[in-house]
Every structure is written in C-alpha cells, then in structure tokens.
Amino acid sequence: MTAARPLPTLLVIPTGIGCELGGYAGDGLPAARLLAAASGCLITHPNVMNGAALYWSDPRIHYVEGSALDRFAAGAIALRPVRRQRVGLLLDAGIEEELRWRHLQVADGCRASLGLEIGPVLTTDEPLAVTLSQGASGASWGELGRPDALLRAGQQLKAAGATAIAVVARFPDDPGSEALAAYRSGAGVDALAGAEAVVSHLLSRELGLPCAHAPALSPLPLDPALDPRAAGEELGYTFLACVLVGLSRAPDLLPWPPAEPLAAADPALLRPEAIGAVVAPAGALGGAAVLACAERGIPLIAVDNPSVLAVSAEALGLEVLPAASYAEAAGHLLALREGIAPAALQRPLARLLLKPGHTESH
Amino acid sequence: MSVAAARLRPLTLQLVRQPGPLLAQIEAALAPHGVPLRWAITAVEPGAAAVLTLEAVVLA
Numbered sequence: 471m472t473a474a475r476p477l478p479t480l481l482v483i484p485t486g487i488g489c490e491l492g493g494y495a496g497d498g499l500p501a502a503r504l505l506a507a508a509s510g511c512l513i514t515h516p517n518v519m520n521g522a523a524l525y526w527s528d529p530r531i532h533y534v535e536g537s538a539l540d541r542f543a544a545g546a547i548a549l550r551p552v553r554r555q556r557v558g559l560l561l562d563a564g565i566e567e568e569l570r571w572r573h574l575q576v577a578d579g580c581r582a583s584l585g586l587e588i589g590p591v592l593t594t595d596e597p598l599a600v601t602l603s604q605g606a607s608g609a610s611w612g613e614l615g616r617p618d619a620l621l622r623a624g625q626q627l628k629a630a631g632a633t634a635i636a637v638v639a640r641f642p643d644d645p646g647s648e649a650l651a652a653y654r655s656g657a658g659v660d661a662l663a664g665a666e667a668v669v670s671h672l673l674s675r676e677l678g679l680p681c682a683h684a685p686a687l688s689p690l691p692l693d694p695a696l697d698p699r700a701a702g703e704e705l706g707y708t709f710l711a712c713v714l715v716g717l718s719r720a721p722d723l724l725p726w727p728p729a730e731p732l733a734a735a736d737p738a739l740l741r742p743e744a745i746g747a748v749v750a751p752a753g754a755l756g757g758a759a760v761l762a763c764a765e766r767g768i769p770l771i772a773v774d775n776p777s778v779l780a781v782s783a784e785a786l787g788l789e790v791l792p793a794a795s796y797a798e799a800a801g802h803l804l805a806l807r808e809g810i811a812p813a814a815l816q817r818p819l820a821r822l823l824l825k826p827g828h829t830e831s832h
Numbered sequence: 833m834s835v836a837a838a839r840l841r842p843l844t845l846q847l848v849r850q851p852g853p854l855l856a857q858i859e860a861a862l863a864p865h866g867v868p869l870r871w872a873i874t875a876v877e878p879g880a881a882a883v884l885t886l887e888a889v890v891l892a
Contacts, residue, residue, distance in 0.1 A: 484872065536870075537869070537870070544855075605844065605874060605887040606885070606887070607875060607887060609872065611842060611887065611889060613842060617838040618837075618838045621838055668840065668869060668889050671869050671870050672838075672840070672869055672891070754872075756872055756874070757871075757873075758871065761855045761858075762855060765854070765855055779872075779875075780876075781872075781873050781876055782876075785876035785878060786854065786873070
C-alpha cells in the first residue's frame with residue numbers, strides 16, 4: 471500500500487452512451503474499486519456505482535450525483551463526508567400499487583438489514599410522465615412531463631427533514647423493443663439512463679441535496695442469453711437498493727467558496743481545489759466535469775472505453791494521459807499520487823533541450 | 833425558478849469553436865435557450881474552426 475496521502479480523483483463514465491465498461495448495470499464498479507484503491511479517494515456518480523440489487527460500499531468512494539459532480543469540478547461546491555444521511559423516498563404517483571409496495575419493501579429491507587435511515591416517504595401529487603428519447607448521436611435522453619410535481623415533492627421531503635433524496639419514477643415499459651434487446655445482449659445503449667440523469671439533475675440542482683434515481687419498471691421475461699453486465703438489473707423487482715445504499719453515505723454538498731468562514735477546520739472536507747486527477751472514457755471527453763477539470767489544469771486520464779461517441783482529446787485539443795484500460799489508469803493514478811512524473815514511465819524519454827534565448831545556469 | 837413554471841426542453845446546437853477556453857463558449861451558446869440541466873458535446877467536425885454538436889436538456 472502506498473504511504474502517500476490520498477489523491478482526490480473524479481471518475482466519470484457518462485450515462486446513456488453505451489460505454490463498453492460502465493454502460494450497463496453498475497459494471498463500472500470494479501474499475502471504481504480499483505481506482506479508489508489507487509487514489510485513496512474517488513468521487514464518482516451513480517451510473518458507475520448503481521447495480522440495481524448490487525452495490526458496494528467503500529469509505530474511499532464518494533457517491534455524488536452527476537450535476538453535483540459537475541459543480542464540484544467547476545469549483546462551485548465542496549463535499550462534506552457524513553456518517554449517514556436521512557434518505558427521503560420520493561415515489562412517482564404513476565407507479566402502480568403492487569410496484570409501489572415492492573419499492574417500500576426494498577426500503578424496509580435496507581432499514582432492517584443494513585441499518586439505513588430512510589424516510590419520510592412521499593408520492594408526487596401528479597404522475598411525472600417520463601418519456602424516453604435518443605439524440606442524433608445515439609446517446610439516450612429523456613424528458614419529464616411534470617417537473618413541477620417532482621420539485622414540489624422534493625421540497626416537501628427536504629422540509630420534513632430528509633438530507634438526501636432517492637427518487638423512483640415510473641418509466642415506460644417496452645419489453646419488445648430492439649433497444650432493450652440490444653442492451654440485454656450487451657450491445658446497446660441504456661435507453662433509460664438519459665432520462666434518469668435528467669430527473670436526478672433537476673432535483674439535486676434545485677434542492678442542493680444528494681439525490682439519485684431508480685426507475686420503476688415491470689419485471690422482464692427470463693432471457694438465458696442475458697449479458698453479465700446487465701444481470702444486476704434482473705435480480706429483483708426494483709433498482710432501488712443500490713440508490714439507498716449510495717445515498718446513505720453520500721457527502722453533503724456545500725456551496726463553495728462558503729459565504730461565511732467555516733466554523734472549524736474539517737480535515738475530511740473535500741475542496742474542489744484538492745482534485746488531483748480526472749478519469750474519463752477517451753471518446754467521451756466533451757462533458758462539463760471533464761472540461762472544467764481540463765481548463766483548471768487537472769491531469770486528465772483518458773481510458774480506452776468505446777461508446778457511441780467519438781469526442782476525443784485530439785478533437786477537442788486537450789492534453790491527456792492515455793490509458794488502454796482502467797488497470798493502466800490505476801497505474802497513472804498511483805504515479806500521480808506518489809509524485810512520479812508520468813513521462814518518466816514512458817519510453818523513449820526525450821532529452822531535455824535548452825530553450826532558445828536562454829543560457830545554462832545553476 | 834418558479835416550481836410551477838418548470839419546463840424541460842431538449843436541444844441540439846451547432847457551435848463553431850473560437851480560440852480560448854471551451855466551457856465558457858458552451859455556456860454562452862446554451863444560455864439563450866434556458867438553464868442547462870444536462871449537456872454534452874456529442875460530435876466534433878474538425879477543421880480550421882471545429883464545429884461542435886451539443887445535445888442538451890434545458891429548463892426553459
């Protein structure tokens with residue numbers, strides 16, 4: 471184990487673009503665990519960590535919703551680790567009674583078996599009316615017919631003492647669609663992911679609380695050819711357990727710089743100035759968090775992880791440390807954490823040259 | 833933002849890249865359409881002045 475102090479690192483695997491690794495049901499988790507071990511402190515988003523019924527809890531990994539991650543990268547918020555959150559549960563009025571009971575029982579199971587603090591529970595005053603769409607790029611997007619109903623319910627939960635919010639929206643079932651068949655066979659984009667991000671971004675942005683989303687869907691018929699990366703979503707009736715676990719220790723979001731000096735120094739506080747590296751797929755570098763880090767001069771590790779996008783470092787004129795795999799990215803992080811210049815690990819190692827107009831001196 | 837007035841709108845934009853930091857150019861391109869909720873550069877057409885395609889959802 472390295473003796474060097476942790477290197478706070480952002481791991482971004484964008485939602486709904488079909489990343490080969492991390493584009494399915496929490497299949498970015500092994501990479502996140504590895505990068506957390508290498509960096510000692512990893513900040514990543516629900517798409518990486520959520521495996522429906524599967525999850526992993528690691529005190530070195532900070533679960534931060536995507537829009538909050540963007541704000542952290544931009545220096546607009548800091549993250550304050552907490553022992554536990556009180557997770558309010560926000561259910562879409564469009565969820566049928568039986569499916570609603572399944573979600574309530576998952577929440578009860580997490581209280582009884584994992585010791586999480588969950589509640590209050592609230593149903594929206596109108597169905598949220600989620601619709602799915604796809605951009606020209608192939609990335610999944612989506613909309614919400616009643617964002618006002620979502621925000622009203624979120625504000626009521628916050629007023630009732632929730633310090634984090636798990637939201638469950640009824641998503642359209644489409645068991646016969648080609649997109650779903652491709653996803654289950656490991657060859658497609660997660661058609662739900664774009665709309666999920668819109669729901670959680672809206673809530674987190676407006677409330678300033680940790681938020682994450684689980685879709686409510688009817689169970690699918692058995693598919694013996696199911697890709698292992700999608701299997702986490704077919705183990706139960708809901709996608710909620712991972713969200714509750716992730717939010718139960720998600721850090722608080724603090725406006726940054728603070729309006730008033732902090733009462734006491736908090737050594738656990740994660741300040742945006744402390745970000746030491748960002749890791750993202752090499753073909754998906756055109757997102758807010760990655761660009762904000764790149765413009766702040768934070769080392770960017772671009773990992774070969776194909777998706778439907780081809781927005782590369784070359785296309786955007788960014789300087790990156792390329793990595794053929796997340797294992798290689800972990801090596802880069804260890805080098806950065808130990809203060810080893812990445813160039814020293816590459817061959818050939820170019821000779822130093824004197825800049826024209828300068829004289830040699832000691 | 834008024835809760836009752838909240839509306840989401842999908843958007844696709846083309847942006848000719850100018851010299852200088854990119855993030856500010858993107859934010860300026862999205863701002864007339866609403867408050868960006870989620871966006872990404874989804875394609876880049878190379879050239880002397882690269883053309884970026886942005887896909888976004890804004891609060892309008």
